[in-house]
Amino acid sequence: QVQVVESGGGLVQTGGSLRLSCAASGRTFSTYTMGWFRQAPGKEREAVAAISWSGSSIYYAESVKGRFTISRDKFKNTVYLQMNSLKPEDTAVYYCATGERMTIATNGPRSPDYWGQGTQVTVSS
Numbered sequence: 001q002v003q004v005v006e007s008g009g010g011l012v013q014t015g016g017s018l019r020l021s022c023a024a025s026g027r028t029f030s031t032y033t034m035g036w037f038r039q040a041p042g043k044e045r046e047a048v049a050a051i052s053w054s055g056s057s058i059y060y061a062e063s064v065k066g067r068f069t070i071s072r073d074k075f076k077n078t079v080y081l082q083m084n085s086l087k088p089e090d091t092a093v094y095y096c097a098t099g100e101r102m103t104i105a106t107n108g109p110r111s112p113d114y115w116g117q118g119t120q121v122t123v124s125s
Contacts, residue, residue, distance in 0.1 A: 002026035002114040006096050009119030012086055018121060020081040022096035024114075033102040034072060034079040035059075035109040038092035038121075048094070049081060050102075050109035057104045063089070086123045093118040 008020040022034065035050035049070040050059040058070060069082040079096060099113030 002032070002098060004096055004098065004114050004116035006094065006116040006119040009094060009121045011122045011124065014087060014123060014125045016086050016123070017082070017084045018086065020083065020094055020096075020119060020121075022079040022081075022116060024077045024079070024096075024098065026077075032098040032100065033057075033104055033109060034070075034096065034098045035102065035104075035112060036070065036079075036081045036094060036096050037112075038090075038094045039118075040092040043092075045095070047108040050104050051079065052104060059104045059108055061108070083121070086121075088123050088125050091122050094121050095119075 003025045005023050031053045033052050036048040037045050038048050039045040048061050049068055051070045051072050067085045071080045095116050095118045097112035097115045099111050101111045103110050
């Protein structure tokens, strides 16, 4: 099994930045596609960004393009989400997820199986 733990959330003002980290355990984790998702109160969970094991395929939601950057450190089994120019609408619990069959389709990541506990991101104006 794969265990996933997120960290790095917090409270920032509009225009600020945060860097989320996702630490994972599991011998095959580095070969899996990894994605970040978020869920705001009263809303459905949505995909934010995803990256393939090689980094050759990357997905960003339209709402975060140009502001967020996903990256991967295979040596440390860690995935990052650098979030810049944050807006109040970015406020949500952010989760990272992965899976043996997870892929990146044209419209976003598919088939996540393992999820972290989530980390809260709050952006105030």
